[in-house]
Amino acid sequence: xxxxxxxxxxxxxxxxxxxxxxxxxxxxxxxxxxxxxxxxxxxxxxxxxxxxxxxxxxxxxxxxxxxxxxxxxxxxxxxxxxxxxxxxxxxxxxxxxxxxxxxxxxxxxxxxxxxxxxxxxxxxxxxxxxxxxxxxxxxxxxxxxxxxxxxxxxxxxxxxxxxxxxxxxxxxxxxxxxxxxxxxxxxxxxxxxxxxxxxxxxxxxxxxxxxxxxxxxxxxxxxxxxxxxxxxxxxxxxxxxxxxxxxxxxxxxxxxxxxxxxxxxxxxxxxxxxxxxxxxxxxxxxxxxxxxxxxxxxxxxxxxxxxxxxxxxxxxxxxxxxxxxxxxxxxxxxxxxxxxxxxxxxxxxxxxxxxxxxxxxxxxxxxxxxxxxxxxxxxxxxxxxxxxxxxxxxxxxxxxxxxxxxxxxxxxxxxxxxxxxxxxxxxxxxxxxxxxxxxxxxxxxxxxxxxxxxxxxxxxxxxxxxxxxxxxxxxxxxxxxxxxxxxxxxxxxxxxxxxxxxxxxxxxxxxxxxxxxxxxxxxxxxxxxxxxxxxxxxxxxxxxxxxxxxxxxxxxxxxxxxxxxxxxxxxxxxxxxxxxxxxxxxxxxxxxxxxxxxxxxxxxxxxxxxxxxxxxxxxxxxxxxxxxxxxxxxxxxxxxxxxxxxxxxxxxxxxxxxxxxxxxxxxxxxxxxxxxxxxxxxxxxxxxxxxxxxxxxxxxxxxxxxxxxxxxxxxxxxxxxxxxxxxxxxxxxxxxxxxxxxxxxxxxxxxxxxxxxxxxxxxxxxxxxxxxxxxxxxxxxxxxxxxxxxxxxxxxxxxxxxxxxxxxxxxxxxxxxxxxx
DNA sequence: GAGGCAGATCTTTTT
DNA sequence: GATCTGCCTC
Numbered sequence: 001x002x003x004x005x006x007x008x009x010x011x012x013x014x015x016x017x018x019x020x021x022x023x024x025x026x027x028x029x030x031x032x033x034x035x036x037x038x039x040x041x042x043x044x045x046x047x048x049x050x051x052x053x054x055x056x057x058x059x060x061x062x063x064x065x066x067x068x069x070x071x072x073x074x075x076x077x078x079x080x081x082x083x084x085x086x087x088x089x090x091x092x093x094x095x096x097x098x099x100x101x102x103x104x105x106x107x108x109x110x111x112x113x114x115x116x117x118x119x120x121x122x123x124x125x126x127x128x129x130x131x132x133x134x135x136x137x138x139x140x141x142x143x144x145x146x147x148x149x150x151x152x153x154x155x156x157x158x159x160x161x162x163x164x165x166x167x168x169x170x171x172x173x174x175x176x177x178x179x180x181x182x183x184x185x186x187x188x189x190x191x192x193x194x195x196x197x198x199x200x201x202x203x204x205x206x207x208x209x210x211x212x213x214x215x216x217x218x219x220x221x222x223x224x225x226x227x228x229x230x231x232x233x234x235x236x237x238x239x240x241x242x243x244x245x246x247x248x249x250x251x252x253x254x255x256x257x258x259x260x261x262x263x264x265x266x267x268x269x270x271x272x273x274x275x276x277x278x279x280x281x282x283x284x285x286x287x288x289x290x291x292x293x294x295x296x297x298x299x300x301x302x303x304x305x306x307x308x309x310x311x312x313x314x315x316x317x318x319x320x321x322x323x324x325x326x327x328x329x330x331x332x333x334x335x336x337x338x339x340x341x342x343x344x345x346x347x348x349x350x351x352x353x354x355x356x357x358x359x360x361x362x363x364x365x366x367x368x369x370x371x372x373x374x375x376x377x378x379x380x381x382x383x384x385x386x387x388x389x390x391x392x393x394x395x396x397x398x399x400x401x402x403x404x405x406x407x408x409x410x411x412x413x414x415x416x417x418x419x420x421x422x423x424x425x426x427x428x429x430x431x432x433x434x435x436x437x438x439x440x441x442x443x444x445x446x447x448x449x450x451x452x453x454x455x456x457x458x459x460x461x462x463x464x465x466x467x468x469x470x471x472x473x474x475x476x477x478x479x480x481x482x483x484x485x486x487x488x489x490x491x492x493x494x495x496x497x498x499x500x501x502x503x504x505x506x507x508x509x510x511x512x513x514x515x516x517x518x519x520x521x522x523x524x525x526x527x528x529x530x531x532x533x534x535x536x537x538x539x540x541x542x543x544x545x546x547x548x549x550x551x552x553x554x555x556x557x558x559x560x561x562x563x564x565x566x567x568x569x570x571x572x573x574x575x576x577x578x579x580x581x582x583x584x585x586x587x588x589x590x591x592x593x594x595x596x597x598x599x600x601x602x603x604x605x606x607x608x609x610x611x612x613x614x615x616x617x618x619x620x621x622x623x624x625x626x627x628x629x630x631x632x633x634x635x636x637x638x639x640x641x642x643x644x645x646x647x648x649x650x651x652x653x654x655x656x657x658x659x660x661x662x663x664x665x666x667x668x669x670x671x672x673x674x675x676x677x678x679x680x681x682x683x684x685x686x687x688x689x690x691x692x693x694x695x696x697x698x699x700x701x702x703x704x705x706x707x708x709x710x711x712x713x714x715x716x717x718x719x720x721x722x723x724x725x726x727x728x729x730x731x732x733x734x735x736x737x738x739x740x741x742x743x744x745x746x747x748x749x750x751x752x753x754x755x756x757x758x759x760x761x762x763x764x765x766x767x768x769x770x771x772x773x774x775x776x777x778x779x780x781x782x783x784x785x786x787x788x789x790x791x792x793x794x795x796x797x798x799x800x801x802x803x804x805x806x807x808x809x810x811x812x813x814x815x816x817x818x819x820x821x
Numbered sequence: 822g823a824g825g826c827a828g829a830t831c832t833t834t835t836t
Numbered sequence: 837g838a839t840c841t842g843c844c845t846c
Contacts, residue, residue, distance in 0.1 A: 591834045
């Protein structure tokens with residue numbers, strides 16, 4: 001059992017004299033960025049270009065120039081990155097009350113202080129996706145919607161995506177041909193109401209409420225803008241519309257906004273991230289200074305050359321150089337294995353050998369894969385070779401039933417209206433309160449406009465409830481009240497509160513009785529682990545109190561240990577678990593590897609259908625995102641990169657035969673070498689046996705030729721902004737190239753955003769009757785008439801093809817003007 | 822009301 | 837392969 005560590009709360013202390021940080025270690029462009037003080041700044045930073053150095057030096061520089069540290073906010077993608085930033089800033093100028101963290105944490109605190117503006121109290125609960133899913137399920141049940149054909153995950157995903165696009169239940173328009181959208185639209189308002197009643201938010205709401213806070217309250221916005229006067233955003237290429245809105249809203253009066261990012265490393269498009277944000281930063285902030293960091297200090301020349309060649313295949317990008325002074329180093333190795341097990345065994349053996357020969361230590365290695373499910377065979381192989389590893393999928397700890405139960409208890413103490421938490425713990429350990437009783441309770445509570453907990457205290461008066469169940473509920477209410485009293489203690493220590501919960505609820509007894517469960521999990525030990533983590537947080541807070549730190553902007557949440565603990569447990573991320581100091585090989589997804597670096601990197605399962613993922617094959621935009629993912633993977637490597645695929649793979653319980661990823665082809669060049677039992681003797685990957693559908697007939701093509709083909713290939717398919725794909729049947733390579741759908745978010749100003757957020761601006765269409773139009777499925781046609789106005793207006797289209805005449809809601813965007821040349 | 826079993830279902834990436 | 841659901845029995 002690996003131990004868990006919670007990210008520390010901000011360590012504030014502001015009395016130390018300020019050393020002036022030396023800028024000698026920076027190159028010219030780094031220094032230019034680091035010494036920028038006033039006004040917007042865009043830093044385009046390639047991989048390994050010392051971005052974090054620049055950001056930390058800039059923060060240190062700002063402080064040394066007299067900028068109050070409390071006015072600086074640095075937003076990063078993971079808590080890990082934030083911690084690293086904090087560590088390095090502290091190294092430069094000592095501990096500072098700079099607010100650093102993820103967007104979600106920042107938003108959670110903002111909301112904590114201004115919860116009333118969005119109808120919450122500062123004790124609101126943050127529901128993780130599982131809890132949010134459960135609420136959604138209850139909402140569906142209430143509405144009598146069947147979920148058999150629209151899995152809850154998809155609905156949650158649809159709503160999440162819409163929230164991230166700043167839509168509301170009112171402005172959300174189900175897309176044509178997506179039944180899940182329609183269900184989501186009906187479910188969303190009730191779901192939202194239930195969250196509000198429970199004084200709860202889901203992950204997305206943290207951002208959405210914060211954005212709304214800013215757009216709906218101009219005075220508050222101005223105050224916050226002034227308070228957070230210097231804002232730094234990392235990984236800006238992966239910010240989405242809500243995040244954009246928040247950042248924008250905080251930097252109108254004081255546009256000292258500095259963003260860093262790399263469009264070539266944008267890998268979160270599926271989550272609503274819009275490259276547009278970084279590509280059009282200069283339009284948003286015309287006075288922006290732009291600094292390019294193109295010098296790479298991480299990777300060997302061979303690794304960079306390979307990454308460069310690969311990414312050059314993307315059409316939607318700002319060309320960018322990767323400059324290095326490094327030696328060529330080892331060739332990038334592309335290995336074609338026979339089976340997935342061979343691949344895993346080979347890698348494990350190679351790593352074991354490198355370690356035993358003293359050449360490398362375990363933490364020098366990372367193995368990256370596209371999906372988490374791919375880790376299993378690698379784990380088995382590593383274990384059998386005696387190589388220790390850490391699987392960076394740490395959320396597993398917080399997903400354990402016992403951990404969730406205990407945390408739910410704390411949530412319920414903080415927020416008595418948290419129905420979801422109540423449902424989790426009310427009958428654990430069994431108290432004789434079953435489904436039937438809970439339904440009676442819920443119905444009665446609703447009738448009387450009470451939370452379930454308040455209703456429980458009055459259970460004796462609920463008709464239909466058995467005496468036994470009523471008693472149990474009243475008892476439960478008392479238990480809660482008792483523990484609330486414990487939670488209200490001054491100088492509360494979370495560890496102590498956890499102990500109290502465990503002891504008084506009988507949960508500890510229950511776990512002790514269970515002993516080790518069927519999978520060999522010692523559930524009690526896991527809970528103890530949580531207590532240890534809580535102790536660390538307690539100590540942090542105590543230390544801070546002792547230091548007399550009441551940092552200027554008074555981080556309200558931090559003064560409340562329980563709130564801080566809950567916030568932290570709710571918002572830990574996968575990568576936060578990764579511990580770079582531990583002597584283990586790191587196993588993680590390509591996504592999780594973002595921002596990290598390793599001497600040796602293995603990229604596994606690079607096969608068609610896995611990477612690129614089969615769901616992205618039809619969509620040029622998504623294919624490019626997959627390519628960026630590989631680019632990110634390759635550029636994690638400092639000295640060695642090994643990419644591999646297997647001809648036969650056991651995956652998801654079945655065996656599949658697959659061809660090497662087209663990305664492997666695109667990587668091939670003078671910096672790479674082919675190896676492995678399936679490697680063609682010609683030293684060229686592009687042999688017939690690997691490509692059943694050789695696009696060039698009997699032409700034997702070399703890597704360069706293939707590259708050109710690949711570049712042209714996507715023109716055969718078009719993805720539109722609503723996600724539908726257009727296939728040009730049997731399109732020749734020279735098929736007319738249609739422009740990719742424009743980025744989804746056609747807004748530029750905060751005012752525009754505000755309107756959009758409040759729902760007053762509907763998605764536009766710019767169509768008029770008589771116009772030639774295009775539909776992804778039915779092809780070209782004539783828009784013969786439009787009825788109604790606004791987003792709900794309906795257009796009638798007479799298609800040229802067999803589709804005949806059909807009607808469409810124009811606001812959905814399924815009909816677009818035909819751009820005939 | 823609780824617990825256990827069999828069958829069905831769906832498989833990306835994550836704050 | 838894993839998880840969830842519904843159904844069954846005690």
